[in-house]
Amino acid sequence: MSTVSTSPQLIPAEREVERLLTLQPDVETVEMLLTDTNGVIRGKWAPPSTLSKVFDGGVQLPLSLFGLDVWGREVPETGLHIETGDRDGNCYGVPGSLLPVTWARRPTAQVLMTMHEPDGTPFFADPRHRLASVLERFREKNLNPVVAFELEFYLLRPGFETEAQASPLPVSHGRGGPERQRMYSIAELSSQEDFFASLREAAAAQNIPIDTIISEAGPGQFEVNLVHRADAMAAADDALLLRRMIGGVARRHGLRASFMAKPFQEWPGNGMHVHVSLTGADGLNVFGRGEEGERALRSAIAGTLATMPDCLALFINTFNGFRRLAPGSYAPTRVTWGSNNRSVAVRVPISKPEANRLEHRIAGADANPYLVLAAVLSGMLHGMEEKLDPPAAVEGNAYEGDGQGAELTDYMEEAVEAFEASSFIIHAFGARFRHLFTELKKAEQAVFDERISRLEHETYL
Structure with a gap:
């Protein structure tokens, strides 16, 4: 099976943030979106002040997110949960995906994320990385x-x-x-x-x-x-x-x-x-x-x-x-x-x-x-x-x-x-x-x- 680059694609955070604030200067919340194995979107909300980390240093979420069933419950047999210490990985923003959410009731933006090991290696369970490999x-x-x-x-x-x-x-x-x-x-x-x-x-x-x-x-x-x-x-x-x-x-x-x-x-x-x-x-x-x-x-x-x-x-x-x-x-x-x-x-x-x-x-x-x-x-x-x-x-x-x-x-x-x-x-x-x-x-x-x-x-x- 072919491998892909072991480093996430990084771009200047200022460019992404500047573009968003031009489109939506009053944004209050950024939804950080990560797609789990079932295709369910998970992640977390953050204030726009933390956006620089999305593209530069990464945002931490548990690797075990990909070991959740369709109801969001842990499946221990996957080997991704407490038996490994329930480790965090680094999530990076997909370039160009930081955009307004027009249907939200409050000024909101969203950004797609990909999961990486702490050393920068693409995490094997992230469906986006599986497609990238193909x-x-x-x-x-x-x-x-x-x-x-x-x-x-x-x-x-x-x-x-x-x-x-x-x-x-x-x-x-x-x-x-x-x-x-x-x-x-x-x-x-x-x-x-x-x-x-x-x-x-x-x-x-x-x-x-x-x-x-x-x-x-x-x-x-x-x-x-x-x-x-x-x-x-x-x-x-x-x-x-x-x-x-x-x-x-x-x-x-x-x-x-x-x-x-x-x-x-x-x-x-x-x-x-x-x-x-x-x-x-x-x-x-x-x-x-x-x-x-x-x-x-x-x-x-x-x-x-x-x-x-x-x-x-x-x-x-x-x-x-x-x-x-x-x-x-x-x-x-x-x-x-x-x-x-x-x-x-x-x-x-x-x-x-x-x-x-x-x-x-x-x-x-x-x-x-x-x-x-x-x-x-x-x-x-x-x-x-x-x-x-x-x-x-x-x-x-x-x-x-x-x-x-x-x-x-x-x-x-x-x-x-x-x-x-x-x-x-x-x-x-x-x-x-x-x-x-x-x-x-x-x-x-x-x-x-x-x-x-x-x-x-x-x-x-």
């Missing part, structure tokens, strides 16, 4: 991934878990009946125009390149598409911060946004689609080079398919997410690919040759975008290095037919077992990370296994 392997081959994310979510009415509303309700629930067709509805978008106007304003303030917005099939379900980035790390940052932004803007509008992969049994789940092309040393699309480009694209697709079962726990990292793998949820259920086909796991969209790319459609919207992208890119590189050839492309409905690719498991436990046994995961992410992620998912699975459901009480009590 991108370094591409740079060694004079290849550069060009990436865009698409994120689906539900806008919900407030009041969930109150006596008056025991279940979450989408904003469009009850309008027009359950049979109403909402897919690509302009009227549905118009019903939330104030929300989306605020979202675009917030995105502009944080340099997040929102492209198109569409209404999805579920009531109150929408998708936001991001512009393709030649900087793959920035594309993953976009996805992470867009989720946070949508949630914050929704709260300011008296709503709740959910990226839960399958919040409703009767309506489609929420996915995170990843578009990837590659440019070479000449800056041109590798996949657009005639027959040679076609072979490269086919090998990249073959690699994503060959490694998909091993990486499934990264693409679907929650117990609930496996409920999304069902026909009617608009999520792929088999290891398949095809051209211009939304029922497959890896789609080749219609495009001009210079825009040839693959679209990876497995991940849930609540997955960690850094780890999802690292897994997709590692699979692509594996296929290209081994010159793999994919099976026949699926035409028509990929949900039907036993000959249309292996079926993906819809059990979290089986996906975690495949992850834990995978030599590919060691090559792509390292043995320490494989152990860490496995133990987190085992601990989360155990909680669900031990909890008696409401349905069991309703049936047997």
Whole structure:
């Protein structure tokens, strides 16, 4: 596995702080954001007077932050907690990420952080460093991934878990009946125009390149598409911060946004689609080079398919997410690919040759975008290095037919077992990370296994 620089990228703190204070001179609080293994944003608040440390000396947070389960509880089996003294690491700001938070009620800014060992070495468990390691392997081959994310979510009415509303309700629930067709509805978008106007304003303030917005099939379900980035790390940052932004803007509008992969049994789940092309040393699309480009694209697709079962726990990292793998949820259920086909796991969209790319459609919207992208890119590189050839492309409905690719498991436990046994995961992410992620998912699975459901009480009590 390739290594990356052992020193964090430092830039003059004065330049970052000066830029922020020009944009927001009255800032009171800076939110220091660190992404944990599950893709949950953690960190701390600080006054702007401490900003110089963010880029120069570093800010201390426990390394054990990456050993927390989805509820924020310590998982001792990860080896990151009290048995090691619960050590601190140094967190440094990502250059250019110190920006205003327009939806906050008080003057607030935020900055993305990365975790390093006290000696400056990138900490192995930081998902951003895991993606950086994969991108370094591409740079060694004079290849550069060009990436865009698409994120689906539900806008919900407030009041969930109150006596008056025991279940979450989408904003469009009850309008027009359950049979109403909402897919690509302009009227549905118009019903939330104030929300989306605020979202675009917030995105502009944080340099997040929102492209198109569409209404999805579920009531109150929408998708936001991001512009393709030649900087793959920035594309993953976009996805992470867009989720946070949508949630914050929704709260300011008296709503709740959910990226839960399958919040409703009767309506489609929420996915995170990843578009990837590659440019070479000449800056041109590798996949657009005639027959040679076609072979490269086919090998990249073959690699994503060959490694998909091993990486499934990264693409679907929650117990609930496996409920999304069902026909009617608009999520792929088999290891398949095809051209211009939304029922497959890896789609080749219609495009001009210079825009040839693959679209990876497995991940849930609540997955960690850094780890999802690292897994997709590692699979692509594996296929290209081994010159793999994919099976026949699926035409028509990929949900039907036993000959249309292996079926993906819809059990979290089986996906975690495949992850834990995978030599590919060691090559792509390292043995320490494989152990860490496995133990987190085992601990989360155990909680669900031990909890008696409401349905069991309703049936047997």
